[in-house]
Amino acid sequence: MVQGSIPALRQLQFKNRLVEGSIYTLTGFDVVRSNPKFRLSDSAFSIRFNEGTELEKLSTTVRTIPTEQFRFRTYDQLRELANTGKQLHDIMGELCQIRSTITGRIPGAQRVMLNLRLESGTVVCVSLFDSLSHAFHSKLDSYEREPKIVLVTGVNPTIFAGKLYLNGTSATRVFFDSETAVGKDAVDRQDFLSLPSDGTDQSASSSKVVVEFLCTAKVTDIQVAEGWCYIGCSVCSKKLIREETSFTCAPCNETNAVAQLRYRVILSVSDETGIAAFLGFDTEITKLTNVLAAEAAQILENVEVHEQAHLQNVAPGTDDRAANTSDVAEVSTAGREAETNEDDAAEDNASKKARVE
Numbered sequence: 001m002v003q004g005s006i007p008a009l010r011q012l013q014f015k016n017r018l019v020e021g022s023i024y025t026l027t028g029f030d031v032v033r034s035n036p037k038f039r040l041s042d043s044a045f046s047i048r049f050n051e052g053t054e055l056e057k058l059s060t061t062v063r064t065i066p067t068e069q070f071r072f073r074t075y076d077q078l079r080e081l082a083n084t085g086k087q088l089h090d091i092m093g094e095l096c097q098i099r100s101t102i103t104g105r106i107p108g109a110q111r112v113m114l115n116l117r118l119e120s121g122t123v124v125c126v127s128l129f130d131s132l133s134h135a136f137h138s139k140l141d142s143y144e145r146e147p148k149i150v151l152v153t154g155v156n157p158t159i160f161a162g163k164l165y166l167n168g169t170s171a172t173r174v175f176f177d178s179e180t181a182v183g184k185d186a187v188d189r190q191d192f193l194s195l196p197s198d199g200t201d202q203s204a205s206s207s208k209v210v211v212e213f214l215c216t217a218k219v220t221d222i223q224v225a226e227g228w229c230y231i232g233c234s235v236c237s238k239k240l241i242r243e244e245t246s247f248t249c250a251p252c253n254e255t256n257a258v259a260q261l262r263y264r265v266i267l268s269v270s271d272e273t274g275i276a277a278f279l280g281f282d283t284e285i286t287k288l289t290n291v292l293a294a295e296a297a298q299i300l301e302n303v304e305v306h307e308q309a310h311l312q313n314v315a316p317g318t319d320d321r322a323a324n325t326s327d328v329a330e331v332s333t334a335g336r337e338a339e340t341n342e343d344d345a346a347e348d349n350a351s352k353k354a355r356v357e
Helices: 007-015 075-081 130-141 181-188 282-289 293-312 318-356
Strands: 025-026 030-031 044-047 052-057 089-100 113-119 124-130 149-160 165-167 174-176 218-223 229-233 258-272 275-279
Touching: 007 052, 052 218, 075 089, 075 149, 075 165, 089 124, 089 130, 089 181, 113 130, 113 149, 124 130, 124 149, 149 181, 149 229, 229 293, 258 293, 275 282, 282 293
Parallel strands: 124 165
Antiparallel strands: 025 052, 030 044, 089 113, 089 149, 113 124, 149 165, 149 174, 218 258, 229 258, 258 275
16 A cells, blocks of 8 residues: 655645546656655555546456555554654444533533544553544534444554553544445454453553542642653654753653753632642643743743843843932923923013013
């Protein structure tokens, strides 16, 4: 399987000419090396549409081209690929549980978590965020029943706090039960359903009760005693180890890691029931502020430089507040003198006018 892509400027040109499941002859395309990050194919090359690309739909063909080709991986293989950002694979399993933060009352970022039991018996958690979570809810509502088998494509495996999570990406699509041939085969196979756990259920089994809640509170303070940012890895976001001339990322096993400034902010929040402290990392704080951590650091640096320059203009032995007060006093005195001069001039003019009359 070879991955193909259409640049954003060409999408409208080809969008209505491509139909899923159809076969085309394709000419005039570019052949490029596959991106080493977030790959959807094992091929070393990929094709890219350009302004001269032509395609023609075929009604029949003598060649056997499969309509489905998924890239499933085992639980152990997914753990090996976690936090590398190299491959986006597919996952299929029995649906054990659906957890969602979507409600009709609370706007903002949303998340749906699916617990899927793999054929090996291991239960994994698939996370769908924002538009993917809403698309899943719409699909589930139209399906009118809870599916038994769920197939999710293009997931990005990550490990957080020792647990494996499969996060949805822009390449993610969700299929229920018999919407795919491989899914239909799994539904028909009774030995696939209701498999016992192998003991490596690292998220939550269907027999456990998982309680999830939303907290709506007011941010009352930012705790800056422990800092507000850290130097993290540009790949896995983990904190880097500062060496003499470089940075080392232990999770990525990279001795010359690319550093990136990231948020780590402790927020004090409160509501009518009490107070608490929430820890916000880079993604959440960036959404709240619409400012990247590196940009925030630059803003703070400019403010400090401005304050230092202002303090240097203050005479020795005086403080900034006294200097500002003196400036205001001088302006006020000058204003009063100007008003007095205007009043005197008005009185002189009035006297002269009276004498003339």
